[in-house]
Amino acid sequence: MTITPRGESFLPNISIDELNDLYQKEGDPKAKIRILAAILRKEGRTLEEVSFTIKHPLTTVGDWLRRLHTEGISRKNNKKQSGRPKRLTDKQIENLKPILFKSPQEQGFPFIIWTTKLVIQLIEKLYNVSYSPLQVRRILHRLGLSCQKPRPSHRKANKQLQEEFKKNSNNKLSHLLTMDTQSYFWTKASSRSQSAP
Numbered sequence: 001m002t003i004t005p006r007g008e009s010f011l012p013n014i015s016i017d018e019l020n021d022l023y024q025k026e027g028d029p030k031a032k033i034r035i036l037a038a039i040l041r042k043e044g045r046t047l048e049e050v051s052f053t054i055k056h057p058l059t060t061v062g063d064w065l066r067r068l069h070t071e072g073i074s075r076k077n078n079k080k081q082s083g084r085p086k087r088l089t090d091k092q093i094e095n096l097k098p099i100l101f102k103s104p105q106e107q108g109f110p111f112i113i114w115t116t117k118l119v120i121q122l123i124e125k126l127y128n129v130s131y132s133p134l135q136v137r138r139i140l141h142r143l144g145l146s147c148q149k150p151r152p153s154h155r156k157a158n159k160q161l162q163e164e165f166k167k168n169s170n171n172k173l174s175h176l177l178t179m180d181t182q183s184y185f186w187t188k189a190s191s192r193s194q195s196a197p
Contacts, residue, residue, distance in 0.1 A: 004065045007044040014073060016042045022073070031076040034064050038073070041065050087129045088139075096123070097143045101188060114186040116140070116147075145186045 004010065011019070019042060023035045033054055040050045047065070051058040067075040096119075104111040104118055107125075111118060116133045119140060123129055131139070137147065 004041065004047075004062065004069050006041050006046070008042070010041045010065070010069055011038060011073065014042075019073075022076075026076070028077065030078065034068065034076045035073075037061055037064055038068050038076075087131070088123070088127060092127060093139055093143070096126075096139070099126075100140070100143065100145060100186065114145075116186070119186070140186055145188060147186055 016039060019035060019039045023032060023039060026032045026035055033056070037050050037054055037056075040053055041047075045053070047058055047062050050065070051061045054061065064075075099107060099122070100114055100119070104114055104122075107122060109118060109121070116136050119136050120131055120133065123131055123136070140147070
């Protein structure tokens with residue numbers, strides 16, 4: 001680690017008067033405190049003295065001054081953080097809407113309703129991108145879909161009659177028997193819930 005010079009050797013191309021002018025004109029409070037640190041260092045103060053005067057940790061002050069000295073006074077400002085890039089573009093997300101307004105069967109899934117897990121599989125199939133359930137729920141809400149909780153089995157339901165129906169139903173409906181009927185599923189939001197703030 002190099003030691004940042006002090007006095008006239010610190011920022012040799014900028015005078016202390018120019019630093020003072022820059023300090024007076026600066027509107028960003030974070031940049032202003034860094035310029036003040038530079039002024040104090042240009043006056044010949046030690047890192048400990050600068051740190052004590054501006055009430056910031058010694059290591060932080062040392063980092064600021066080192067960057068200012070090696071990269072120039074423009075480093076008074078924070079570098080913008082690029083952030084994590086979106087995995088799906090806005091257009092790709094919008095393209096999901098007409099698909100989700102149709103049945104999963106039309107996309108080759110043996111189900112009649114969309115669940116969060118099923119939409120995760122759809123996104124992986126279409127775009128080769130993996131999302132967590134929370135991220136997918138946010139996307140679905142953004143597309144105007146509403147999450148519904150299935151009605152639990154009725155307490156007066158005839159279990160024996162249901163079992164007979166399952167045995168006698170044709171094979172076209174057999175995939176429904178393996179479906180988790182207790183999962184939340186997604187439908188078009190009602191106009192009332194879409195207009196809510």
